Amino acid sequence: MNQKKEWEPYEHKVQYYETDQMGIVHHSNYIRWFEEARTDYMEKMGMGYDQMEARGILSPVLSVEADYLQMVRFGETVTVETFIKEYNGIRLTVGYEVIDQKHQRTCCRGTTKHCFLDREGKFLSLKQACLECHQMFVQGLEDHQDTENHRDMEDRKE
Amino acid sequence: MNQKKEWEPYEHKVQYYETDQMGIVHHSNYIRWFEEARTDYMEKMGMGYDQMEARGILSPVLSVEADYLQMVRFGETVTVETFIKEYNGIRLTVGYEVIDQKHQRTCCRGTTKHCFLDREGKFLSLKQACLECHQMFVQGLEDHQDTENHRDMEDRKE
Amino acid sequence: MNQKKEWEPYEHKVQYYETDQMGIVHHSNYIRWFEEARTDYMEKMGMGYDQMEARGILSPVLSVEADYLQMVRFGETVTVETFIKEYNGIRLTVGYEVIDQKHQRTCCRGTTKHCFLDREGKFLSLKQACLECHQMFVQGLEDHQDTENHRDMEDRKE
């Protein structure tokens, strides 16, 4: 098993154009923050989404889920933690946790599911199409499982 | 039981700025289409969201889910069907079906969940805060259940 | 000289997600409305932008200008009038007037400038690349000049 990579999670400063007349961030923007964080994650893991596309691999979103727990406002900065929840070489599930930096509260939790396609729209096995990409998500999945196991153990101690 | 209202579902013409470099509509836009369709639905039901806000009632999104089934492209027009899936006076679940007009295929299915707040952010019982709004969603729920029952009966006949 | 085509100008219903915390439509959205109106105009003139792209012609925006005269709010519907201000086969200037339907006031005036490129990014003479496209903009320019002349004559009468 490889060493888990450690890095700073993605930061997003709330923009004025992201607010709506309720005075809070419009809910559709979190879906875009997930994408920002996912892109940042891949880049930090060593294979940016732009590089993956340059190799002819597209990764469309099959589904998205978001639970909004706390409102976020202009002037605040959020951290978006990203983790690989499921990956089998064909399908990928990415999880997100949006944390308001000021109050250190989880504002939003979400997931996106993805597949991998070539430019003609045919399904790809990522392992065959790009071993480096494949290993990145395998590593990401392991990292996440380690974190989860570690949490379980901490919980049992209590 | 009231008569089910019949109307044209919401139509949205895909805009160029909604596409991304994959050549398809970016997934975050469907979340906005859900809002467009929900707003249109309320207006056709007799109580626009602008009127509801004018009465001091906010209806933030608690969660959103979307399943992307078919890609949608610039030049196409979609129909978004909207239906009240759950409503208990405190919480509301709205369902959406995005249908590509050309191929008559369901491109996306989704739901949004909502609560009702006053301007200070306190939870409201919609029945008490605005009877007219309450009745609209009760009616919408009945309409949806009728449609579901009707579908069940059709299925049994076959 | 051909007969000026008459049609309904483009209508846009203001969406909740287009508002910001000032309680008005965020100014960046008008730039998108210009595009919506330009696309609609081309379609009504007989050559949708999707069809033009299908012929291998791209029409990027070289510059944009917008003057905001009145605030627009959620619940309102605007009309966007579109007219061909300049066209020489190589460059195109499109003008827009956003009119609030309720008060019949001009809320925003703007222009966008465009060139024409092939898929490799080389400049095109539209006359050579697509005669039908060329004639559409020539016709649009004539229509606009007629309207301007007509206005001038009306002004002199007074």
Added chain:
Amino acid sequence: MNQKKEWEPYEHKVQYYETDQMGIVHHSNYIRWFEEARTDYMEKMGMGYDQMEARGILSPVLSVEADYLQMVRFGETVTVETFIKEYNGIRLTVGYEVIDQKHQRTCCRGTTKHCFLDREGKFLSLKQACLECHQMFVQGLEDHQDTENHRDMEDRKE
């Protein structure tokens, strides 16, 4: 005359959702980048736009202009330089220069014009409404004029 403040200009990483099917950043997004850069500038100058709004001062956009010089693509990062071009206590003109970090080319130049309003929509003299805000823009204007003068002198030497 105060010392010109030196700081890092605003950086924006191009997001996938900002691209369109032409494979480049959609032109409407630069208008949002201007806002991001303006907000960042104010914050670095010591008075964030959120703080200004908290004092009851709104600063709507009266006009916007953008000239697109080079296409920007996903995977690139741009720097947005911001400078106070005109300021008289009542009106403000802000200039922007978007520079592609990789090629160090100016991709877009733009300006936005602003006034200052109270919550009821009445025009404000910023000097009276918020001396601190006023001084920030006076300082910004001086900084910009110094830079311009410096450039002129450099040009004459050549």
